[in-house]
Structure formats: C-alpha cells, structure tokens
Amino acid sequence: MPEPRTLTGWGRTSPTAARVADAPATGDAAAAVEAFVAAAGERGVLARGLGRSYGDAAQNSGGDVLDMTTLDRIVDIDLQRHEAVVEAGVDLDRIMRAVVPLGLWPMVTPGTRYVTVGGAIGSDVHGKNHHRDGTFGAHVRSIEMVTPALGRLVLTPESHPDEFWATTGGMGLTGIVHRATIELMPIETSAIRVDGWRTDDLDQTMSLMAERDHEYRYSVAWIDCLARGASLGRSIVEFGEHARRDELPPGKRSASRALRFNPRDHMPAPPWVPSGLLNRFTVAAFNELWYRKARRRREGHLVAAPAYFHPLDMVDGWNRIYGARGFLQYQFVLPDGEEAVLRRIIEELVEQRAASFLAVLKRFGPSNPGPLSFPSPGWTLALDLPVSFGSLADLLDRTDEQVVEAGGRIYLAKDSRLRPDLLEAMYPQLGRWREVRDRMDPQHVMSSDLMRRLPALSGPLAGAGASTPRRRGTP
C-alpha cells in the first residue's frame, strides 16, 4: 500500500493527499486495473493521467489514485482505417511523434500535447477545429474499460451508446479506461497554413469569426484582455489549415521534410519565478507588444504544428509563472444570440483588472450526445486568472449566474470553484448521466475531489445547503 502523497491539478490550487499506485507497465493491464478497482476502500478510486485538468478532477483525497501514465504503449496504427489503438496512458505528444511521419494527425488536439488519451476521453476535450470536427470523443471508435459494477466493457458508440457517451466527458467517474481506438486524419505536411487577422474590437472579432469560420478547419481568437474602452476585445484571429505538400517552399517538399515532427520543448520555467512577475503592467506591456507585432492581415504563412497548436508546451511547467498560490482557468460557453452577455462578462473581467494574460475565444459547432460533454453551439471563452486576485470569488460567482441565465455552462476540466448549486442548470442532462453512471457504478466507487466539491455529480441536491457526497453503504 503506497504512502499518501499530495496531488493538485494544473492550476496548483487545493492540494489533497491520496495513495497513488502505478498502473503496471507490463502484463495484463485490464486485469491489473480490475484488481485495483476491486480493492477500493471507503473513499474510492480514480484514474489520473498527466494532471492537466486545472482543478481537482484528477484528485481523490484520502482514497486511491491509479497513475495511468505507465500504460503508454501504442498498440497498433492502421494506415488504411486511419486509426490508432493505444493504451490510455499514452499522451498526444507520443502519438503525434509516431503518426505524423506516416502522414496522420489526431482528429482533435487541445492546447497541449501533454494529455493522455484517457484524460482526453474523460474530459471530452476539444480543439480549434470543434466548429467543424466536434470533440475528441466524437472520434473515439472504441473504449476498453473496467467498471465497478459491470466489469470489463468494450464500448463503441453503436454497441453501448449510453455507457460510451457517459464515459466521454464523464470526468473519470464511470470507471477506468485502459485502452482506446482513436481516429486519425490524413495530412500531407506537418505545417499549418495560417491566415491571421488583427481586429480592433470585440464586434470585429466576433463578426470575422462568425463569417469566416466555416472556410477553415481551425479557428481561434486571442483576445487582449487588457485593452479597454473602445479597444475592448481587440484580438488576433487565426484561421488555419493543414498545409498541402505543394504549399511548402520547393526543397522542403520531400516526404521526410514535409512530415518532420520533432518539437523540442522543455525550456524550464524557473522555480523561483515570483508570483508578482505577471502583474498588470508586465502583462499589459507584453500584450501591447504582441498585438502591435501582428500585422493587420497576414495570409498564408506557414507555421509548424506544435507552434500553432501548443505554444505553451514550449515552456516546461509554465503553470509556475503564476506563483505559489496557483491560478485558475475560467472557461464557459454561451449559445448564439447571447453575444451581449459575452460582451458584458468580458467587460466586467477587464474592468476588474483580473489581469489574464490573454483570453481565448472560439466558436463551437454542434454538441455530441455526451450528457456531460462541455461544448455546445455558440461562443466559448477561456481565461487564466491568478488566485491572488482579491475579490475574484464573488466576481466569478456572479459570472456563473450570468452564464446560467444565458443558457451556458462552464467546463468541468477547467473548473476549481463553480457554485455547486448551478451545475444541474448548466448540464440539463446531468440526471440522465447519473442514471447511466449508477448502472456502471452504483456504489460510487469511482470518486474524485471534483465530485465531492460538486455533489450534484453524486445525486440530486436536496435543497439549499448542499452536503458533501457519501458513498452508499457507509454510515
């Protein structure tokens, strides 16, 4: 039995202790996971990948946590069917290094390559192509998992739609995924052809995205959150496509050059970085420079895929730049037609000088059947907020309300502080999800700090004064 150690999410807030065991790298993974789940104590079990969710989704205080990153085998790559069979602890970085030279690319990548496939399924992550391709889960062809009540399952969207979609976006609470088959897309090069625009304000940003999104596979806007007044919402909007071979400069078109993929990351963020480094003034100066540097319109420039998709991966442990107290990310989606609310929220956060580096704005396409899958059609905004900001708690509680009233929701993989009473209103299918989960895990053996903090994930809230969940069977 391993000694407890403290775990946090990527935001480095709320450390709690759990007994962490490694999934065995060799032998029968499914049997080992099954034994782990069967040995669960009173506070349950949870799988953890690379800890990239920002809040407490991959923590299980006082309980057991299975570190899945040792399950890191790429089992098979099928060039005809454009798919890869991988163990759940494999991260997208490894998959890309393996499949890009073969002319393939994961259908969906979030803002970091350092997420495991298991984590990507549990959070049903999305990328810059959501408006066209949907979420990560929408391109998972099968899931192999262990559930507390139903034992080993092989799920496809066709064979077990309920269980499949409860697991996709289910925050790890339906069981432990140990293997998955994911769809890949064919690419000719590892470069992205980017059309970038600099916009003057929020209206311009939003109308540009609404009008041009459908022409491109990838689309995102980086909002300068320190621009106020008339410049509120000024952004760099980036549209992207996988570059074709004939778009590369002559001389770089050979197969090996065109599909080269060897990002060199790991420039470490120094551990002594003071939390004051990112203050309003340094961030303002940076943003001003970055915004001025961009040309009003720049079409067709080629960018290496890692720089386009995962710019922050270049700095190892970049989450440390926010200092010891950590930070949180607030990400929400609002339906089309609620642009006025979006503007009001951005205005408030800017007015209160919540000093986010940059905010990321994106349009989502249609949602998928996952009851807890975050993306739904409309606008999503994500921003980083350092925890030291004084009145942040009340500000975000008010923002939650505006999001709910507008028919929007927040993203559980980013959350570390949602008002617990609002979860059910944000996810109207939560009850449906609980029913399926209660078939897969009626005793709530799968548990996490996220579930303890948001008791509606356990069962319907009994009026005001929410209590923390307890597993059935304990007094």
Next chain:
Amino acid sequence: MRDALGAVQSVLVLGGTSEIGLAIAERLAGRRAATVVLAGRDPESLRASAEELRAAGAGRVEVIDFDAQDPARHRDTLTEAARVAGGDLDVVVVAFGLLGDQTVDESGGDGAVRVATTNYVGAVSAGLAAADHLRRQGHGAIVALSSVAGERVRRANFIYGSSKAGMDGFFQGLGDSLVGSGVSVLIVRPGFVRTRMTEGMSAAPFATTAAAVAEATVRGLRAGREVVWVPGLLRVVFAVFRHLPRPVWRRIPS
C-alpha cells in the same frame, strides 16, 4: 471540499458557543451556505448559537455534544460531526477555552487545573482527534485559537497564558507533522478580544473584535498561512516583548 478560492462546504466548531469560533464559522459558511456543526456542552446556548448562524447565512447548522475535559470521547466527537455534516469536514476550529480568574485560581481551588486541562489537555486530545480524522480524508484545515498571552507568559495571567503557550506549541508541531498529508494547521494569535469572556475587563492595547479575528482567519486560510496575529501589528510588538529582560517584563501591568 474546499474550492480553489477558499469556499468550504462544512465547518466544525469545537467550543460551539465561542464568539470567535462562531464569527469564523459565519464568515466561512456565509458565502456558499455551508454546513456548520457546533460542538459544546450546553445544548441551550448551542441552539441559540445555531440560530444566529442560520440568520447569518449558513446552510444547515447541527449541534452535537462535546466536552473539552472528556478526552476519551474526542475521537467519537469527530466521527459524529462528520456523520451529521453528511460528509467531509473541511475546517475544524478549535475554539474552546477558559480564561479563569487568575487571582482566585492562584490561591487554591480547582480553577487553575480546569483552565490547564481545558486549554491544554483538551486541545491536545481534540487536536490529535481532528488531525487523525482529516488525515484520513486527505484534506482539511485545523484552526487553533491560541492567544498572544501564550507568546510570552505574564505575571498577571500566567495560568491562562501558560496553557495557551502549551497549546500553541502543540499545534505548531502538529502542523509540521501534517505537512504532505493534505491537512494544514492555522494558528490564530489574537490580542485582547472584546467578547463575553473578557467582559468587565479593561481592554489591553491593540484590543480587537471577534469579527476582526474571523476576517484575519479566513484570509489566513485562503493564503495558506501557518500563523496569523490579530491585529497584525502584535507580531512586531511581541518580537520586542520576547526579548525584554525578566525584571522589566514582570512589571508589565495587566
């Protein structure tokens, strides 16, 4: 489960009629209507305290029996508190304490022993019980209401002062023993606080209020501090006091 910005879901106050304990519970529980469990001896006053808390915006408020001078039952108290709270205990406030009457207690009777057993022995026993419970949860915070009186014990109140010195030292060590367990200990060292306990006494310099102590405690919890002084200036004052020669120190009036 405490969230990233310090909102909690449950608070246990050991010494559930303590004004400072209640002020802390009120501040912690108010924002998100958290559950509060008040533990103490007198059901009548506990019920009154519970009413106050409900009016102040706490969610559910429960009352359980607890006696600082009955250490054998302290572990059961923690279990019982978690049961009525319906889950984890996010914050345990060790708020009980007796001031005693120095002049009377010095000259005999069982007053001095009651102060010592309540403030020190009771705190050791309840502190260990709380630490054990929170350690098994893998998270939580213990707030220990100490006093500047224990920072350097004075002639004028050395029975109370020495009991607080002992309990303060105990919680420092307990905090160190809990590093890496997900559990933290916050020691709160107020100066003279105007409460029922000090009613009729003339206020010492830097006197403060229960509300101010609560505010400083909540900020300390959020910031992950190990010790807070209320008011903060007392930290500096006592840095000087600590080094005064005994002949000078013993003449400091009450």
